[in-house]
Amino acid sequence: MNADGERLQKVLARLGFGSRRVCEELIAEGRVTVNGDVAVLGRRVDVDGDDVAVDGAPVGIRPDLVHYLLNKPTGVITTADDPQGRPTVVEIVPSEPRVFPVGRLDADTEGLLLLTNDGDMTHRLTHPSFGVEKEYLASVEGTPSRAAIRQLREGVELDDGPTAKARVTAVDDSLLRITIHEGRNRQVRRMCEAVGHPVTRLVRTRIGPIVDRRLKPGEWRALSRDEVRSLEIAVGGQSDQRYDRHP
Numbered sequence: 562m563n564a565d566g567e568r569l570q571k572v573l574a575r576l577g578f579g580s581r582r583v584c585e586e587l588i589a590e591g592r593v594t595v596n597g598d599v600a601v602l603g604r605r606v607d608v609d610g611d612d613v614a615v616d617g618a619p620v621g622i623r624p625d626l627v628h629y630l631l632n633k634p635t636g637v638i639t640t641a642d643d644p645q646g647r648p649t650v651v652e653i654v655p656s657e658p659r660v661f662p663v664g665r666l667d668a669d670t671e672g673l674l675l676l677t678n679d680g681d682m683t684h685r686l687t688h689p690s691f692g693v694e695k696e697y698l699a700s701v702e703g704t705p706s707r708a709a710i711r712q713l714r715e716g717v718e719l720d721d722g723p724t725a726k727a728r729v730t731a732v733d734d735s736l737l738r739i740t741i742h743e744g745r746n747r748q749v750r751r752m753c754e755a756v757g758h759p760v761t762r763l764v765r766t767r768i769g770p771i772v773d774r775r776l777k778p779g780e781w782r783a784l785s786r787d788e789v790r791s792l793e794i795a796v797g798g799q800s801d802q803r804y805d806r807h808p
């Protein structure tokens with residue numbers, strides 16, 4: 562047991578599980594685990610190394626990590642530093658602590674983008690083996706036929722290989738909702754182009770469990786603890802170095 566760490570009930574209280582007293586009860590009821598073992602009262606934890614879960618759900622305990630959700634407007638570049646001096650997504654959110662975008666949206670794509678200093682979360686969200694869903698609304702030229710939609714669903718041949726199965730529904734004549742779990746460069750645009758319906762406007766509307774219909778282009782907010790937790794669950798556990806589960 563780590564004698565130098567922070568008291569578990571204090572960490573849980575800071576994360577919003579209730580007063581320290583309530584958190585002590587959670588521990589006493591056996592609902593809290595540390596590194597997979599049921600925690601006992603008096604337990605201390607290392608916020609950088611230990612895995613804490615409440616009722617089996619992993620809890621991110623590092624206080625230094627920030628997670629922002631941005632509704633990226635068009636014309637803003639998804640990079641930490643643009644040599645050509647164009648506006649970048651990191652300029653929209655607080656500069657301290659330094660954060661990085663999770664994956665990228667094209668300059669002309671709008672919608673939800675995560676920015677964080679949580680490198681492990683970034684890795685998990687962007688690595689195809691974790692298969693986190695990304696949902697887009699794509700306005701396209703013309704009206705895709707049923708066959709075109711079926712082709713998008715089943716996979717289209719792109720110059721870097723066929724795409725995986727996707728969920729595709731027609732919202733309107735020229736508006737498709739497309740859900741993919743890969744993250745290839747300009748993938749949605751290339752998929753639509755491949756079936757003869759180039760994209761005229763592309764908006765990302767969901768990243769795994771994260772949605773926000775009220776955030777306007779150019780606005781950002783911090784993710785709630787529940788949202789961070791839901792992302793951690795979506796990528797298979799609390800952010801740490803357990804890459805071994807997904808080689």
Ligand code: URA
Nearest residue numbers: 666667670747749750
């Ligand atoms: N697919 C694209 O074509 N562009 C994006 O920005 C994201 C997904």
